[in-house]
Amino acid sequence: MKRLGVDVGGTFTDLIYVDDESGTVLIHKLASTPDDPSRGTVQGIRELAEQAGVTPGDLDQVFHGTTIATNIVIEHNGARVGMITTQGYRDILHIARHKKPLNFSNYQDLPWQRYPLARRRDRVTVPERITAEGEILVPLDEDAAREQVRKLKEAGVEAVAVCFLFSFLNNAHEARVAEIVREEFPEAFLSVSSEVLPQYREYERFSTVALNAFVGPKVATYVRRLEDELRSMNVRTGVHLMTSASGVSTAQGAVERPVNLLMSGPVAGVVGGIWVGRQAGFDSVITLDVGGTSADIGLAQGGALRMKHLLDTRVGPYQAMIPMVDVDTIGAGGGSIAYVDGGGIFRSGPRSAGAQPGPAAYDRGGTEPTSTDAMVNLGWLLPEDFLGGAMKLKPELSRTAFEPVAEQLGMTVEEASLGAIQIASHSMVQSIEENSVRKGFDPRDFALIAEGGAGPAFAAGIALEVGTPAVIVPPYPGVTAALGLLATDTVYEYVTTTYQRVSQLNAPELEARFAELEDQARKQLEDDGIRADNLVIQRVADCRYLGQGYELRIDVPGGAIDDAWVGKVTADFHDAHEKEYSRRFEESDIEIPNIRVRGIGIMPELKLPELDAGGTTANDALRHEREAWFHVDGELREMRTKFYARDALRAGNKIEGPAVVNQYDSTTIIPPGLTAEVDRYGNIVIWVDQSARERLLGGLSAVASA
Template sequence: MKRIGVDVGGTFTDLVLWDDDGTVTVHKTPSTNHDPSIGTMDGIEVLAQRAGIDVADIEMFFHGTTVATNIVLEHNGSDVGMITTDGFRDLLHIARKKRPLNYSNYQDLPWQKWQLVPRRNRRTVPERMDAAGNVLTPLDEDAVRREVALLRERGVEAIAVAFLHAYRNPTHEQRVREIIAEEYPGVFVSLSSDVASQYREYERFSTTALNAFVGPKTSRYIENLAGKAKAAQVGEDVHLMTSAGGLVTSRSASEVPVSLLTSGVVAGLLGGCFIGKASGYPSVITLDVGGTSADIGVAPDGKLRMKHLLDTRIGDYHAMVPMAEVDTIGAGGGSIASIDEGGMFRVGPRSAGAMPGPACYNRGGTEPTSTDAMVVMGWLGADSFLSGTMEVKPELATEAVKTHIADKLGADLEHAAMGIFQILAHSMTEAISLHSVRKGYDPREFSLVAEGGAGPLYAWQIAEHLGIPRVIVPGHPGITSAVGLLTTDVRYEVPTTVWTSSAEPDLELLRREMDRLADQAVAQLRADGIADEDITLERSVDCRYVGQGYELRVPAPAGEITAEWVEQTAATFHEVHGRTYSQRFDDKPVQLVNIRVTGVGAVEHIRISEIEKGDADASGAIKTTTQALFWKNDSADPEWVDTPIYDRALFKAGNTFEGPAIVQQFDSTTIVGIGQKATVDAVGHIIIERSA
């Protein structure tokens, strides 16, 4: 079976083709941001040519995209109308009491400054449910028809429907959808009971509105890409990565596009987990550095950590959808270095992107970037970019760093270039510390997986700063996110709110709702063509102590739901709470707030083949030497050092070499620092450690 993974980033589109005989073919191409499907399909054509196959031979197509994310961050979504319960018109405006600046009376609140739904388009109708889902006020259908007609006249492109307590009884919302289909056929409809079927009014309303905001544009993109893929006979359907680390079909993604908000970012974390396990180091920290940003994830024992649903934001908006815990900072190969008006030396978060790109690309960019700094330092040469197929001009990098940084600081060129690198490396180090040390994980117990085109350029230094014992550089670091797309399964998570206590559990409620969620998850997988024998179900529960305002997600046991099942779930919560907050209260009852069933449809995963074995001598892979700038520690002055450049394609398993060294390949460049050694393992990954 031949399958392809395509991850569209802000600068490059990464593609990987995997054949079940173990053959792997990779390609990178500049992203076409005005229409990402163009770059995707063109890249697939080139990739197929490289592999010597026809595009119609590709049987499965997996995709990670930033389309929905970019719509939110750029505030250019659709015109949205909302229909909600009488009295709740301004819930989206009020939000929570927490503000970006708690003590300031003068601040722009992002969700008010850039409203998902303007107030004039937030319409209310008589209807009311109680917290148990009982009807207090019947739905006024005539009022619904009037409000839909008004929104139709105003030309809204999407309608969000969010009623109070609809997570307990969705019948009113479902009836509104039927009325909208009659009165305004073709408009995109987003129901809170479909998008976020759990309690917390503001977060549920915000997520529903966000789904409507990104819905029309994202669904059009997905349908456009799926149509092009079908015309080219690429796979049976396009499967897209969700923010929770699972795959969904193009149909499901078009209906709930809010689930795609951190699509490509999570794929990088999954790819890093896959790489770590293949090298025998399952606990990993992933550092995925692209042209615009750096994505950082922590996976103890190779397992994704999920964000708390009150922390699942995209930009300035709450998105109460499952998200793997990955942090993104503005640090990448295109990060622009500058001296601000106060004389402060800054690097990022502003980026040169793909166009005009770094100065050395010769596409019109004149400001120095971190890529230009590494050209000046001798780490990147004219043949470093896509194996020399992408022309660069080192003299333009030198001019940019000298003019904008060195001359303004009164520093020499070497210190200016080194400063750009060190500032960006420090930003990444701080972000990793935030997501490991400050959350109870010791980075010295993890391996750092260097991903993206620029990750292997920074990882050696970051590992030194944090005491991480080893860096793992995948065989194709520049396309690790695309690889991650091929390592997971089709997944649907279905939640609901139950509100019961371990002291007096409502077992009948738990059984009924868990069965309902399981049936819903299985139905979705069957609709996607997943056979019953390939379907498994996973349970989890959001728990908290009485009086707490936040829950922790814990895995729930399989089997019949009994009093013992509840006790076991509560015991797991005590353990998780103790690890998370360093305190546990075993004598306190536990509230079971939300229950979740995740339906998993198994998809055959890729495997990494072992490479040809060799001896310890790696000198046969040296293609040349160069003068490159290195230092022994942070306080040392940089020195020009004779540095070997290795061709990664010539490595054999067992090869070892000492730093300083530069390793070149098509999609990335790896740096091994002074005092470090590198070993090529059985599957071709480079393992960088401190020299003995």
Template sequence: MKLIGVDIGGTFTDLILADVAQQQSWIHKVPTTVEDPSVGMIQGIQTLCQMAQADYAEIAHVLHGTTIATNTLLTHDGARTGMVTTEGYRDIVHIGRHQRPHHYSIMQDIPWQTRPLVKRRDRKTVPERLDPKGEVLTPLDEEAAKTAILELKAAGVESIAICFLNSYFDAKHEDRVAAIAQELYPEAFITTSASIFPQFREFERFTTACINAFVGPKVKRYIHNLSRSLAEQSVQADLHIMRSNGGVATAEVAGEQPVTLLLSGLAAGVLGGAAAGKDHRDRLITFDMGGTSTDIGIVTEQGFAEATARDTWIAGYPVMVPMIDIHTIGAGGGSIAYVDEGGAFRVGPCSAGAEPGPVCYAKGGTEVTVTDANVVLNRLDPEYFLGGEMDIYPDRAFAAVQALADQMGLDLYETAAGILTIVNNNMANAIRSRTIQKGQDPRQFSLVAQGGAGPLHAAEIALSLGIPEVIIPRYPGITSAMGLLTTDLKHDLIQNEFILSTSPHLEKLNADLQTLETQVTGQLRSDGFSDEEMTLQRFADCRYVGQGYELRSQIPSGTISEAALQGVWQQFHDLHTAEYGHAFPENPVELVTLRVTGTGPMPKLSGLPILAEGTVEDAWLKTAVTYFRMDGKLERYDTDFYERDRLPAGGQLEGPAVIFQKDSTILLLPQSLATVEPNGNLLIQLTQNSLSDRRLAMEAAV
């Protein structure tokens, strides 16, 4: 059986083909075709199959991480969307919660008002009303619903979100209007809020449904066209799409629920990093630096962190679907260095991307980028860049950085080093925001460096944070693609459940859990999994009475007794202490949401990669001068260059060194030690001397 994982980023498309039976893999990397990302993907699959001498018919599964939904929302380039809602609630998605992103700014940019997903003229209301318990107060006016749908059709909307008050208790009115819409306007993409997020908080629920409708047509067309392109190449494999929750979905489910794909590729990166660093290490920071952005995830003994309701915002909109907690900043190899209007030296968040790219690509780029700075400091070599398959032009990078240096009155190499210092500090601060600011000590973690640019910057970032070791996966530049081959198919279902710790209703709780489990197992059966293959997990979103947001406790399997429920309450108190530093065990707790997650196992690549035999000296390429800031001063170092594919298991290298491989470049700082582990990882250990030197360098830079 052969599997293909494909992650499409803003700059490059990363691919891996794995032969599960033979435990072999082949990797490939191509520039992303921005106009139609599937073009580059198909070309990459063709090349991969040629490399592996594999027939298309041998491919069983294609697993895909995509940014199509994310980019559609970020660029606000979605479908013209209509909305049908309860009479009197037309402006819920505009009013929101009167939140101000910047409390003291007179120039507020409130996305749901300045860039509405559904314009007011396309928001229609109909008489209907359920009370907070799901009882009908006002029957649905079906004639008014038909009129609303026909008006939206005449207006030219492509997608319709149906959002009724209190539909999370009973979706019968939403379902009926959806049926009317399918009858009167079958071409439209239809979304009901209860099918996407059946929970209270109508602003967040309505907005999430509108996002699904807004990005839906574009995502559905993309998946359809991709499936057709694969079929035209005689690839009959099952297509699965990565979701934000860390699992994959069938192409059909992904096409109907595209809002669950907003962190598709990012989630795969966290999974890939976690898989790469799992041997003997339970606490990991995944650091995925690509050409456009950097994604940071946290993995602990309990697994990867899941975003809480208060953190699930993308492009300024609340997104209430399960997702891994990932922090993204605009820092990558293509980040542009410039002097702003106030004379400050800055790097990012704007990026040169794949087109025109850094100046050294000679594709029309004129602005200095992080990649150009690495070229000037001789950390990237034109002979070995992307395995020698892509040309870069150092003379162009030198000229561009020199022009920027002249503008600031600085030395060429100081300017290049300054670019890296700024971008590294930006990324280190992002890691602090996910660790120190959440009560975690980064010094107790290992940093997993991934992405095409991650291994080039990871050691300096780790030093600034006091992290003692850096793990470089075997294929860091395609870790997200590899992460796709470590995941399973996953479904999440939720239901509101208001239960107080002082008066629990165990009979109703157990009945509702059973209902959710039955629904999840039914979905997994339809995906082709047997009951023996399935894994179910149960969770409760809890809070103290009077609080506005919840923390998630795990519910044990089986029938819930009073003792088991007491364990859920105690787990909540412990989580509250870990998150906020205190708890109120004497206060009543309310359980507001039940969750059941069902998992079906997918085929995976496991086992050790085939490593080279021989000695470290066999991997040596040359010695050249590179530049490092040590003891607060930028100095020249004679640096050994190596080829990673020829490094043997157990081999050790002392820094400074540069290690090349097809998908990335690895930098070893002076006074650091790298060891090739049996699983193919490269473990970089940072000494106390190098930590001290880095602190001096940071102080000198300030």
């Protein structure tokens, strides 16, 4: 089977090609095209297929991870959304949960109000009402609904969100209004809550459905354009896109529910990192995926993905009540711009030079100092070896960019460059601590997976601070997220609200609701061409103690819902609650507000070829010996450093720091005092011991904060 994964980031578009039969693995990297991301995607597919000696039509699978939906939300440049809702509930999106980011400040922007998903003038109401029991209290006024649709059309909205109270119990009114929208305003993107998210929680449901409408037109245009381009290249399989829940969606599913693509790219990086960790013999991993614009941090204990709690499933300032892998994204990367703020504080990011103009060393018009320029000034990046020699850096431009900052701080250019690196690294350290220590996990029990074009350059320094004993640099770190697309299964998740108490369980009704969701999941997977023997159905229940406001996801058994089923769910929930909150209340009843079904189509296992064995020395891969700057024993020193070619390393090779390993898609930095070893799968494993930690971190904070 010939498979191709493509991950579009803010700076680069990364691709990986795997031929399962021949064992061929090829990677490709090109600058992203922010004006039209599909252009870079299609170009990359053409070029990588040519490199593989196949035509695009020979591809059996194309998987895609993208940040397009996330970027639309963060940049506030989505569609103009009109909302139709129940009379009297026009301002749910404005009021939200009546919480402020700063509790005691009377003067603050509320971001969901400053940048509303649907402006008040575009939020309209119609007479109708469904009760909390799902009964019709006020019949839908169809004439009024038709008039409001016409009003939104005349106003120039591009998308329409339909959200009525208790439609998750009875969708008759929403379904009828959806028909009217399709009759009166067929060109509008339509987002209907009972189709997108048939789940209770008033504000979160409204926000999610409005988000779906906000990103819908641009995402739909992008996905359809990409599908058309692939069809013109005779790609038979179409494209499957990574979702925030770590599964993949068909193009049609992405067009209908684009909100599920939020966090698509970062999630692929976590999946790829878990796969790499297992290969290297580490089940528990922290993934550090650093690109040009941002860094994505994920944690997987025992190789299991963590799902975000409902309170945390936000994108920007907006609530998105969708299943979402726990990934933290911060504005720190190779393109992060270093500067001195108005108060004289040295900072790095979150603003980035991006793909255009890029770091100063790229010679594309960028003049501001970035983390990449800092690495050039420190001698970590060789101008002639960047991107495998495909791009020539200009070190004089990096130095010129940093001179004003160094002068402001009273430092040398090298000191300012190291400071910029350490400030960016500290942001990543803080994020790792928030996702590990503050959630009850000890980083010393995890390996750090270095991903992205810049991850291997930052990872060893970060591991020294957070305490992880090993850093794993995959064979293709710059395209690990793209590799993650090939290492995942096809996954769809369906949810419905059903209020049940364990003590008063209505087993026949619960079984019937699970069966409805399972039928939807099976149908979707069969439509995707998944064979019955590769199809798995999983049940999930959202559980909470009676009286609690929020719930936890619990995997529940299939089959008959009987006393054994109840006992298993009860015990598992008590255990999960204790693990999450350090408390269990076994005398309390348990509520099940929602149930879910995950339909999984098992994909062929991804296997990469093993590396040829070599000796313990890596002399055959040594290409240069040059001076580079490192922080040792409390001071910045210029040290003789060895530079190795990644493609010449062999299994068993050992490298003593200071050293730099160059390859096409990334650069790995091994600080002085650390030792790295190449395993049989080609991973570079950097071991971080306590003595090196004490030597390399001594006095470091003074340089970073000067």
